[in-house]
Amino acid sequence: MPDQVIFSEPYGAVLIDASVPCIISQWHTFANKQEFRTLLEAAMVYFDAHSSQAKPWGWIADSRHMGAIPAEVQQWLHAVFNQRIAKAGLREMSVVVPETIFGKMAVQQYKQNIEQKPTTYELQTRYYNSLESAKDGIRQYLGQR
Template identity: 45%
Template structure:
C-alpha cells in the first residue's frame, strides 16, 4: 500500500498517497462538530504543505465508508467556510468513497448537492464504491489536469 499516515485520531485519519497523487481523509465513524472541523482543517493544511513541493496537481479522496451523520450546521460550515478555502488552496478533484451507513450516505449526498449548487467554487467530484476506484479516477483526471497552484 502506498499510503503514508500523516495523522490518526479515533474518529478519522489523514493519509498521503504519492502514487496517485492525493491526500486522503478517512472517517472511522461519527465525528462531533469540533472533531469534524479539526480533521477537515488539518487535512487541508497537509494538502497545502504537500502542494508547496509538488510539481503537478494533487487530488483529494474522502473515504466516507465509515462516515456518520454530519449535522446541518456542519454542512453549512463546509459549504460556506471550508469549501471556499479549499478551492482557494487549489483543490479541484474530489473522489468520494461511498459511505456504508445510511447517515453517512445522506451526509455525503448533501455535501455533493451543496458543491453542485455553489457559484463560488467548482469541484469535480465522483462518488465510487471502493477506494481503488477513487484512486484510479484521480490518476486518470490528474494525468491531464492543469496545476491550479
C-alpha cells in the same frame, strides 16, 4: 507502498498516497463538529503545503464508515471548507460512497450543496465504490490536466 498516516484519531484519519498523489480524509465513525473540522483542517494544512498548480494533488473523502454530519458542519463545508480547497487548486473531490445510511444522507447533502453551483468556487464531485477505484480516478484526472 502503503498509505502514510499523518493524523489519526478514533473517529478518523488523514492519510497520503504520494504515488497518486492524493490526500485521504478517512472517517471511521461519527465525528462531532469539532472533531470533523479538526481532521479536515489537518488534511488542509498538508494539502496546502504539497499541492501546487505545477504539481497538483487529488483529495479522497473515504466516507465508507462515516456517520451523520451535523447541519452546522455541512454549512461550514459549503461556505468555508470547499472555498478554501478550491482556492488551493482542487477542482474535483473524490468520494468513496458510505456504507451506512447516516453516511449516505450526509454525502447526499454535501452533493446537493455543491450542485447549487456557487459563484464563489468551482468544485466537482466524483463517486467511487472503493478507495482503489478513487485513486485510479485521480490518477486519470491528474493525467488529463
